[in-house]
Amino acid sequence: MKMTKFVLMSALAGFFCTGMGFAAAPANYQNFELDTLLHNIEKPGEPIVTEDYIIFTANTNNRSVGIAFDFENYQVIHPFQVLSNTDDEGVSTRKHLFYCYQRQHRFDTLKYRLVIDGLWTTDPLNPNKEYDNQVNLYFSKLENLGxxxxxxxxxxxxxxxxxxxxxxxxxxxxxxxxxxxxxxIYQLEEIQPGLYELELPLTSGTYYYNYYLGLTPILDNTNPEKIYTADGRSASVIRVN
Structure with missing residues (x-):
């Protein structure tokens, strides 16, 4: 009876899942959870969602597959890789293509499109799609992600x-x-295209703040609480308990 093992095959071998894709690492990486998830995928299907990962798959009859996300404004195409199984005689068989997204920000809803052999399209393995009237396109969609x-x-x-x-x-x-x-004094870091963050220690109290492009103030568009200060400026409000 032949024994088989699974290996990741790509233009750059020996990768593991990171926040936005894959990064170089030894081929025998130690991420047991991800390794188990990948090797338990019997065939391509709907995206697999866990607390830490979303794994997208595609059939190996496609020459190349990439994925682009709404939270990056579809400006970045992340390439899929090949998961192959290799028997004890060294014969390798392509099992499926996959892309793993490590969930740094847990959106409740995620929209995306695939680029299959150079053509933009929806995910044929995900039946959940949404039509956008503004751009006249369908987008694949994942909901209730937590x-x-x-x-x-x-x-x-x-x-x-x-x-x-x-x-x-x-x-x-x-x-x-x-x-x-x-x-x-403080500058925010762009952690993803168009998404900026800064963590700052503050003692208990109520604070007023704005973001600045040069000397131009910008209200925090993620914080609905606003005030007008005594000198007439608009500012966002944060309360630390």
Whole structure:
């Protein structure tokens, strides 16, 4: 009886799942959970959703497959890789194509499109689709993913995570009553295209703040609580308990 083993085959061998795709690592990587998920996939099908990962699959009769997400404004195409099984005689068989997204931000709903052999399309293995009248296109959709709000909020240990969603490539600063409105002390980091974050320790209290592009103030578009300060400016409000 032949013994088989599974290997990941790609243009760059020996990859593992990261926040936005795959990164180089030894072929015998130690991520047991992901390894088990991948090797338990018998055939391509609907996306597999776990607390930490979303795994997309495609048939191996496609020469190449990529995926683009709505939260990146479909500006980045992430390539699928090949999962193959190899028997004890070294004969390799292509099992299926896959892409693994590690869930850094848990959107309740995720829309995406595939690029199969150079053509943009929906996911043929996911029956859930949505038509967008503005662009006259169908998009594949995943729902009820378990939402973690993407918004500015006070977290544990007297820390506030400041969030901004907008165009990619901005140099976005943060200022408020905790900086005496100095807009040059703190800069947000673009962790994904158009999604900016900064974690800042703040003691208990109520704070007013704005984001800044140069000297131009911008209200926090993820925080609905706003005020007008005594000097007439608009500002966002965060309360740390």
């Amino acid at each position: 939402q973690i709000k993407i918004e500015t909020e006070a977290t544990s240990n007297d820390t506030v995570k400041f969030i901004y969603k907008g165009e990619s490539g901005l140099k976005l600063n943060l200022a408020g009553t905790f900086t005496n409105w100095d807009p040059w």
